[in-house]
Amino acid sequence: MAVTKHNYHKIHDEVRETYQNHTRAEFHRLTKQHNLKSYLEFYTTMHYLRKYLPKGGTILDAGSGPGRYSLELARMGYHVVALDAAENSIRFLEQRARRLGLSDKVQKTVIGRIEDLSIFDDNQFDAVLCLGGPLSHIMEKRLRQNAARELLRVAKTGAPVFVSVMSLLATVKGFLKLFQNEVTAPYVKSFMEDGDYVWPHLYGFTHFHGFKPEELSATFAGRHFKQLALVSLEGYGSYETEDLKRLHRNKRRWNAWLRLHVAVSAEPSIVGASEHMLLIGRKT
Numbered sequence: 001m002a003v004t005k006h007n008y009h010k011i012h013d014e015v016r017e018t019y020q021n022h023t024r025a026e027f028h029r030l031t032k033q034h035n036l037k038s039y040l041e042f043y044t045t046m047h048y049l050r051k052y053l054p055k056g057g058t059i060l061d062a063g064s065g066p067g068r069y070s071l072e073l074a075r076m077g078y079h080v081v082a083l084d085a086a087e088n089s090i091r092f093l094e095q096r097a098r099r100l101g102l103s104d105k106v107q108k109t110v111i112g113r114i115e116d117l118s119i120f121d122d123n124q125f126d127a128v129l130c131l132g133g134p135l136s137h138i139m140e141k142r143l144r145q146n147a148a149r150e151l152l153r154v155a156k157t158g159a160p161v162f163v164s165v166m167s168l169l170a171t172v173k174g175f176l177k178l179f180q181n182e183v184t185a186p187y188v189k190s191f192m193e194d195g196d197y198v199w200p201h202l203y204g205f206t207h208f209h210g211f212k213p214e215e216l217s218a219t220f221a222g223r224h225f226k227q228l229a230l231v232s233l234e235g236y237g238s239y240e241t242e243d244l245k246r247l248h249r250n251k252r253r254w255n256a257w258l259r260l261h262v263a264v265s266a267e268p269s270i271v272g273a274s275e276h277m278l279l280i281g282r283k284t
C-alpha cells in the first residue's frame, strides 16, 4: 500500500496506538535482560552521547518513549524535556522519574509530535535527541524534513543533535534470520525500492520508513547542520541475538568484542547494514 496523504493520519494513529499499548515493553526493550542486540543499540548510543554532549544543560528528548534515555541523562545530572506522541509513554516516564527521585531533573513532559515543536523557542536546547526511530515512523518525506527542521530550530547554535533511525538494508538480513516466511511476499519489492514498510508484516511490527545512510544525512544537510558522525548502533550484532548471548557468557570476551564493535561503528560498510544508525551533528 502506497503511503498517501489520505492514509497518512490513519498510519500515524496506528503507530501511536502500538506504542500506547506497549509502553512497558518499550521501556525494557533496551536492557541486557530483554535482548542483548537491543542493549547494543543503547550501549552504543550512550557511548556517543557521552562523547558529544556538553557537560550540562537542558536536553530535548524528542520521541522519548517511556524515557530510557531521558531518565539515564537525568540521572547523570542533565535537565531533560521529554516529548512523545504516545500519552501512556509520557505518563510512564513521569511515574518513573518520581519513583527514582528525578522529577526535578525532568523539567517538562509534552504529548506532541516531532514534526511540530512550536511550543518550544528557537535556540532553546543545549542538545536535541531523537532516538530509536521516531523519525522513521513518519511515513511522508515532506514531514520527515519538517521534523528535521524543527529538531534543528530548537537546538542552540553549536548544540549537538542526535538522530537514530531504522535501516532499510538491515531488513535484508532480517529476512534471512527472522522473517524467511515473508521474503516472497509482494510488499518486499516496493519496500526495498522506497523504504516504506506498511504494517502488518514482520511479525506485526508497526509502520516505518527504513533509511539508507545517505538519505539520513541528506534529510539534515543544509546551512544549519554540520555532520560530525554517522554510526551503526547494532553493527555486526544486528539480528545476532543467539551469538550475542553466547558471547555474553564470557565477560572478558564480551567486553573485548564491545570495544571492537564501537571501534568499527563508523565504518561506512557497516552503518547501512545495522538495524539502527545514528546521525550526530552540530547546529551551525
Ligand SMILES: C[S@@+](CC[C@H](N)C(=O)[O-])C[C@H]1O[C@@H](n2cnc3c(N)ncnc32)[C@H](O)[C@@H]1O
Residues within 6 Å of the ligand: 015, 016, 019, 020, 026, 030, 062, 063, 064, 065, 066, 067, 068, 069, 083, 084, 085, 086, 089, 112, 113, 114, 115, 130, 131, 132, 133, 134, 135, 137, 138
Ligand atoms: C521505538 S520508540 C523509541 C523511544 C525512545 N526514544 C528509545 O529510543 O527508547 C519510538 C517512539 O517514537 C514515538 N513516535 C512515533 N512517531 C512520532 C512522532 N511523529 N512524534 C513524536 N513521537 C513519535 C512513539 O510513540 C515511540 O514512543
